[in-house]
Amino acid sequence: MSEQVKGVITKGVGGVFTVRCNDGSIRLCQIRGNIRLSKLTPLVGDIVLTGESGDPDIPYVLEKILPRRNSLVRPPLANIDNLFLIFSCTDPVPDLKLLDKMLIICGKLKINPVVLFSKRDKDQNICDKYVSIYRDAGLKCYPISKGEPIPSEITALLKEGLTGLAGPSGVGKSTFCNNLLGESTVKVGDISDRLKRGKHTTRHAQLFEYEGGFITDTPGFTSLDLFEVGVLYTDVAGGYPEIIKASSECKFADCRHVAEKQCHVRDLVGDKIDEGRYDRYREFYEYLYSRRPNSAGGYK
Ligand SMILES: Nc1nc2c(ncn2[C@@H]2O[C@H](COP(=O)(O)OP(=O)(O)O)[C@@H](O)[C@H]2O)c(=O)[nH]1
Ligand SMILES: [Mg+2]
Numbered sequence: 001m002s003e004q005v006k007g008v009i010t011k012g013v014g015g016v017f018t019v020r021c022n023d024g025s026i027r028l029c030q031i032r033g034n035i036r037l038s039k040l041t042p043l044v045g046d047i048v049l050t051g052e053s054g055d056p057d058i059p060y061v062l063e064k065i066l067p068r069r070n071s072l073v074r075p076p077l078a079n080i081d082n083l084f085l086i087f088s089c090t091d092p093v094p095d096l097k098l099l100d101k102m103l104i105i106c107g108k109l110k111i112n113p114v115v116l117f118s119k120r121d122k123d124q125n126i127c128d129k130y131v132s133i134y135r136d137a138g139l140k141c142y143p144i145s146k147g148e149p150i151p152s153e154i155t156a157l158l159k160e161g162l163t164g165l166a167g168p169s170g171v172g173k174s175t176f177c178n179n180l181l182g183e184s185t186v187k188v189g190d191i192s193d194r195l196k197r198g199k200h201t202t203r204h205a206q207l208f209e210y211e212g213g214f215i216t217d218t219p220g221f222t223s224l225d226l227f228e229v230g231v232l233y234t235d236v237a238g239g240y241p242e243i244i245k246a247s248s249e250c251k252f253a254d255c256r257h258v259a260e261k262q263c264h265v266r267d268l269v270g271d272k273i274d275e276g277r278y279d280r281y282r283e284f285y286e287y288l289y290s291r292r293p294n295s296a297g298g299y300k
């Protein structure tokens with residue numbers, strides 16, 4: 001047997017996985033039986049060991065998937081450091097419930113979230129309004145526009161680790177990737193392919209190298225159920241830094257900020273805390289509390 005080589009999955013289409021190996025080579029891999037049996041689906045971002053398959057068409061196999069630091073179903077990625085949550089300020093209007101759900105998931109999985117409101121060129125006022133809501137909440141948030149340089153605060157984050165893009169279709173995720181990567185070898189092929197076919201919809205996550213880090217373009221998604229992805233009511237505040245900050249001054253240490261008296265969070269709603277953000281917090285909290293595990297007992 002040949003030596004196993006370690007690498008990262010950059011792409012997976014139809015059971016064939018592209019792995020960029022630590023020795024600089026690119027290996028096309030098929031899945032090995034034992035991975036299939038373990039019911040683990042390899043994801044873009046997975047660190048894997050590869051070996052030779054003996055099959056000239058797909059010459060390598062995934063021998064092993066190394067333990068993941070984290071993973072997401074939507075978008076399908078593993079070992080994520082930063083997640084750029086891209087929502088257009090208009091066309092389509094941003095689904096702030098979906099955005100806040102993604103922020104809760106980032107909090108739970110210890111992923112660094114960055115909110116990007118795209119298409120500022122189409123409506124500067126509305127774009128700046130959304131940006132200020134999320135900045136005031138204590139989150140990293142920037143406006144972006146096609147054709148405009150990407151702010152250096154954003155590119156700086158990309159230079160280390162793995163950054164995923166998440167958001168609905170049509171908000172400009174692929175456009176952002178192209179802006180960033182420019183005319184790199186991989187991208188040129190993708191662009192001409194896209195011109196040939198007209199409208200290009202991203203169907204698979206794909207990872208690109210960027211100045212020492214990795215960025216992944218991903219397919220869009222529009223629905224996500226917090227309960228189904230394993231989020232608990234105790235995780236909800238993790239998406240709301242402004243609520244966590246204000247909660248230190250609530251009368252009760254176990255305040256849920258839902259109906260309690262002398263709740264500092266509720267006192268600030270409509271003033272320092274955005275009403276829409278608070279309403280979504282409360283809706284998610286109540287939804288997940290009603291589905292809490294039996295063992296959870298009282299409020300946390
Ligand atoms: N006006 C404007 N259009 C944009 C911007 N970003 C993307 N678009 C357009 O929105 C459409 C969808 O973009 P795309 O990158 O494919 O979105 P994705 O589905 O999120 O990958 C394309 O027609 C883009 O040209 C932007 O900042 N401003
Ligand atoms: Mg796309």
Ligand SMILES: [Zn+2]
Pocket residue numbers: 247250251255256257258260262263264265266
């Ligand atoms: Zn409270």
